Amino acid sequence: MTQAASQRAYHHGNLRAELLEQAVEQLRSTPAEQLSLRAVARALGVSQTAPYRHFSDKEALLAAIATRGYRELLEQLATARDAGGDSAAQQLRLVARAYVDFAGRQEQLFKLMFGPLVQPGDDYPELREVSRETLLLVQAILQHGMHSGEFEEQDIIYLANASWAGIHGVATLRVDTPGLYSKHIDLLRQIDVAVNAFINGIRRRDT
Template identity: 55%
Template sequence: MTEGIGKSYHHGNLRNELLEAAEAQLAEAGAEDLSLRALARRVGVSQTAPYRHFQDKSDLLGALATRGYSKLLQQLELARLRAGDDPVKQLYAFAHSYVNYAVNNRDVFKLMFGPMLQPNEQFPDLQNTSRETYDLVRDIMRRGIEQGVFLHSDVEYLANAGWSGIHGLATLKLDIPELFQRKIDLNRQIDLGVAIFVTGLANLSPAEEQPSQLP
């Protein structure tokens, strides 16, 4: 028995260890260069061992993104809990936690939302975890409507608008980091973005929406 195969029988959680190694390799070389065989060598198991947990590279990437979403969701839920019952404070906490996760998990975050895993219907676990994140935003908006903080009553549109604004700022930070190194303080920008959004929702009802001028 070779050393690699022998070690494979002693891993208490090989799947998790492979995902840890994949995340490290993702940061070093990018998703394109990830391979199950390279991960097997990195972890020190037989080249066939990873295939007991992942069908192929696509399955591995889907699991890695799902794991990233789960960690993001845990952080967002904790931030919301610490913010108390006020939906506005929850939204501020959500925004900071979301952007901080993106900054601290750049490569996994890009994988989670990148084209390699789209459409995500082919990864049911990833789709479900992504929906849970959306539902968290949706619930904050719903509570704001119920408490009369937000006049606009279409919770689906509010959730999409809230998430897209926060996600856009996170993406800007990742793709154009020098913007925040020169003039823009990231935390202040997050607060301003949420403040503008909340102020708009406190004054805009569905009847006051401006119709699109596009043909």
């Protein structure tokens, strides 16, 4: 984008979207710690002060990126859930695969979303809400499994946290130690083993 085009976009109120898009693109190859508002502005050909009209500081930009990431993740998890039909167990398997796939395709974004730089807090209500929605999606699947008789009745909050912790561990290993899955372990099999172990632990057993 030329400087003139960028200035026109800014004039029409689109600079925030352009800045966010550029930052997401840079994040594909640059760790979040190394992103800067100035570099993003320079890439768009706008002044170094222009981004501060839309983001108070770098943390605000990172929070906006993380919010966008959670929305993308939530959409993919919902699609995976819907593909699982009426079986809560199958929904969990497909959601787990979608979660790990997202982590593998968006490594730096995944690290930002779940890392220490930006955490959902009072300063970023949109980020807090959309991150909560991803956990609520898992809770709803587990609740469905309890109502349908697939799973034993348990405390839904703790159960959802346990299921998330297990698959998040697989996703984190994929991001941090990619050689493990590319050389030694079949990734999809590992996901299914992890999810099936969890499902077997909560499956309803008729007495």
